[in-house]
Amino acid sequence: MAHTSTEQCEMLKSKDFTKSKEYKSKYIYLKTTLQLEDDSRIIDHPMVFQGIINEALTSLFGLVGSAMPVDILKYDTSKHIAILRIHSCDKVKVWSALSLYGFHRNSRCSFQIHQVSGHLISMSNSPPLSTN
Secondary structure, eight states: OOOOHHHHHHHHHHOOTTSOSSOOOSEEEEEEEEEESSTTOOOOSHHHHHHHHHHHHHHHHHHHHHTSOEEEEEEETTTTEEEEEEEGGGHHHHHHHHHHOOEETTEEEEEEEEEEESOTHHHHTSOOOOOO
């Protein structure tokens, strides 16, 4: 019996992981940067960064995309680096929306995904990104 992606996502969210032998993480963590063509436009607050992520999701998936929960756990304003937490069933959708988003307020921009993990602890062991 085939399930839709929404049904699979709901099954994953409701599954009790403490009793299963195989542990699948409920969340996926992404380390991402946002590069803007116009460097004078500073994104000085995580909520602005969150708004750009929501624009990317909405532009590709409409209302369904805007309803996807994306949490910013850490944000570096000087380098535009963020650690995002998303549901594991939304990984492909969020990744594709960020990868395909190319313009923000008539200025070119691009998201780059640097690291993906099912465990937040692995994000702390990664080396800092250089801004070359």
